[in-house]
Amino acid sequence: MMEKLIFYLQYPFVRYALIVGVLIALCSALLGIPLVLRRFSLIGDGLAHVAFAAMAVAAVLKLDNDMPVILVITIVSAVLILGTGRSARIKGDSAIAMISVGSMAVGYLLVNVFSTSANISGDVCSTLFGSTSILTLSESDVRICCMLSAAVVFAYIMLHNRIFAVTFDESFAAATGLNTRIYNLVIAVICAVVIVLAMNLVGSLLITALVVFPALSAMRLFSDYRSVTLFAAFLSVICARGGMLVSILAGTPIGSTIVIADMAAFLVCALIGRMKGET
Amino acid sequence: MLIKAEDVSLGYDSKAIVEHLNFEVNEGDYLCIVGENGSGKSTLMKTVLGLVRPVSGTVTFDESFAKKQIGYLPQQTGAQRDFPASVEEIVLSGCLTNGTFHPFYSLEDKALAAENMRRMGLEALRKRSYRTLSGGQQQRVLLARALCSTDRIILMDEPVSGLDPAAAGEMYDAVEELNRGGTAVMMITHDIEGALRYADHILVIGDEVFFGTKEEYMVRAGIVPQEEE
Numbered sequence: 001m002m003e004k005l006i007f008y009l010q011y012p013f014v015r016y017a018l019i020v021g022v023l024i025a026l027c028s029a030l031l032g033i034p035l036v037l038r039r040f041s042l043i044g045d046g047l048a049h050v051a052f053a054a055m056a057v058a059a060v061l062k063l064d065n066d067m068p069v070i071l072v073i074t075i076v077s078a079v080l081i082l083g084t085g086r087s088a089r090i091k092g093d094s095a096i097a098m099i100s101v102g103s104m105a106v107g108y109l110l111v112n113v114f115s116t117s118a119n120i121s122g123d124v125c126s127t128l129f130g131s132t133s134i135l136t137l138s139e140s141d142v143r144i145c146c147m148l149s150a151a152v153v154f155a156y157i158m159l160h161n162r163i164f165a166v167t168f169d170e171s172f173a174a175a176t177g178l179n180t181r182i183y184n185l186v187i188a189v190i191c192a193v194v195i196v197l198a199m200n201l202v203g204s205l206l207i208t209a210l211v212v213f214p215a216l217s218a219m220r221l222f223s224d225y226r227s228v229t230l231f232a233a234f235l236s237v238i239c240a241r242g243g244m245l246v247s248i249l250a251g252t253p254i255g256s257t258i259v260i261a262d263m264a265a266f267l268v269c270a271l272i273g274r275m276k277g278e279t
Numbered sequence: 280m281l282i283k284a285e286d287v288s289l290g291y292d293s294k295a296i297v298e299h300l301n302f303e304v305n306e307g308d309y310l311c312i313v314g315e316n317g318s319g320k321s322t323l324m325k326t327v328l329g330l331v332r333p334v335s336g337t338v339t340f341d342e343s344f345a346k347k348q349i350g351y352l353p354q355q356t357g358a359q360r361d362f363p364a365s366v367e368e369i370v371l372s373g374c375l376t377n378g379t380f381h382p383f384y385s386l387e388d389k390a391l392a393a394e395n396m397r398r399m400g401l402e403a404l405r406k407r408s409y410r411t412l413s414g415g416q417q418q419r420v421l422l423a424r425a426l427c428s429t430d431r432i433i434l435m436d437e438p439v440s441g442l443d444p445a446a447a448g449e450m451y452d453a454v455e456e457l458n459r460g461g462t463a464v465m466m467i468t469h470d471i472e473g474a475l476r477y478a479d480h481i482l483v484i485g486d487e488v489f490f491g492t493k494e495e496y497m498v499r500a501g502i503v504p505q506e507e508e
Binding site for chain 2: 037038039157158159160161162164165168169171172173174175176177178219222223224225226228
C-alpha cells in the first residue's frame with residue numbers, strides 16, 4: 001500500500017491535489033463557523049449552484065481561464081445574498097432557494113445547448129460531485145488556489161475579533177460603532193472565494209459539507225470560540241487529507257470520500273461530546 | 280445633559296409609530312421607558328443608538344462624548360443562547376469600539392475587560408462557556424461587555440425579562456450600583472414595579488406620551504406612593 005502511495009506521489013498532479021485540498025479544507029472550516037452560528041449554513045449550497053452556472057457561462061464563452069469569471073459572478077451573488085441582509089424584500093432561505101435553483105437551471109441549459117463536449121453528462125457530473133477535477137489542476141490553478149487561500153486565512157486572522165463580535169451580536173456591534181456592513185460584506189466575499197475554491201475539490205453539490213461539518217463537530221467538543229475555530233480547522237484538514245489518500249488508494253471519488261470522512265468525524269465528536277456531557 | 284430628544288417621531292420607512300417625543304437624559308439619571316408591546320420602545324432605543332433614523336426631530340448627544348461611548352445591552356437572541364464562546368471572549372468584544380483598527384486586543388483592553396468582569400462578579404466564570412450560564416449570569420456578562428464600551432451611559436432593552444425573581448433582583452442591584460457610581464441608565468422594561476422602585480425618571484410611550492420624574496408619574500397615574508414597611 002505504501003508503495004502504491006509513493007508511486008502516486010511521484011506525479012505532480014497528485015501532489016498539487018494534496019496541497020490544494022488541505023488549503024481549501026482549512027479555509028472552508030474557518031468560514032463555516034460564522035456561517036453556522038448565524039444560521040446561514042445553506043448559503044454555501046446556494047452560492048455553489050451559482051458558481052455552477054458561472055462555470056457553464058465560462059464554458060459557453062470558451063474561456064481558457066474560467067476562474068476569474070466564476071469568482072466575479074459568485075462574489076456578486078454572495079454580496080447580494082449576505083450583504084443586503086435585512087433591507088432585502090425577499091429574505092433568508094427563500095432568497096437562497098430562488099437563486100440556487102434558478103442558477104442550476106440556467107447552468108444546465110447553457111451546458112446542454114451550447115457545449116461542444118462529447119460527454120455532457122460526464123462534465124456535469126464532475127462539476128456537481130467534483131469526481132476528477134482536483135487531479136486535473138494545472139500549475140497556475142494551484143498557484144491561484146494557494147494565493148486565494150492565503151488571502152482568506154490572512155483576512156480571517158486579522159478580522160477574527162470583529163467577525164466574532166458581528167456574529168455574536170450584530171446590534172451591539174453596530175450600536176457601538178463597528179461598521180457591521182463592511183464585515184458582512186467581507187464575510188460574503190470570503191464565502192464566495194471559498195466556494196469557488198472548494199468546487200474544485202468536492203464539486204458544487206457537496207461544498208456545504210466542507211463548510212458545516214468541521215464547525216459542527218468542533219462545537220460538540222468545545223465551548224469557547226477560539227478552541228472551536230482551531231479545532232474545526234485542524235479537523236477539516238485531517239479529514240480532507242485522509243479522504244484524499246483513501247480516494248487515491250481505493251479509487252473512490254474524491255469529493256464523496258472527503259465528505260464521508262467529515263461525517264464520520266462528526267459522529268465521533270458527537271459521541272464524545274455526549275459522553276462528556278453525561279459525566 | 281447627555282442625550283436630548285426634541286420633537287422626535289419614530290418609525291420605520293418614514294411611517295411614524297410615535298410622534299412628538301421630548302425627553303432628556305442627564306448625567307447620573309435612571310430613566311425607565313415603559314409602554315405596551317409594539318409601542319415603539321425598542322425603536323426608540325435603536326434611534327438613540329443611531330441604528331434607525333428618526334422620521335423627524337433630532338436626538339442630540341452632549342459634545343463631550345462620541346456616539347461610540349454608549350453601552351448597550353440588547354435583548355438576547357435565540358442564537359446567542361447556545362453560542363460557543365467563553366465569558367472572557369464576549370466581554371472583550373465590548374472593547375472593539377475604541378476607534379482605531381487593531382487586529383488583536385491590547386493589554387489595556389484585557390485589563391478593562393478584567394476590571395468589568397470583577398465589577399459584575401464574573402471572575403470565577405471567566406473561562407466558562409456562555410451557553411452553560413444561567414439567564415442572570417448571561418445578562419451580567421452582557422452588562423460587563425457594555426461597560427467596556429463606556430460607563431457614562433448604558434442603554435438596556437428589557438434586561439430582566441425572562442429572569443426569575445431572584446436573578447431579576449440581582450440584575451437590578453447590579454444596575455443600581457452602577458447608577459450610584461455615576462453611570463446614567465436608560466432601560467426599557469415591562470416591570471412597572473421595578474421601574475417605580477429604582478428609576479428616577481419615567482418615559483411612557485404609546486397612545487399617550489409622558490415624560491417626567493417618578494414622583495410626577497405617580498401623581499399623574501393616581502398611585503399613592505407607598506411607604507416601605
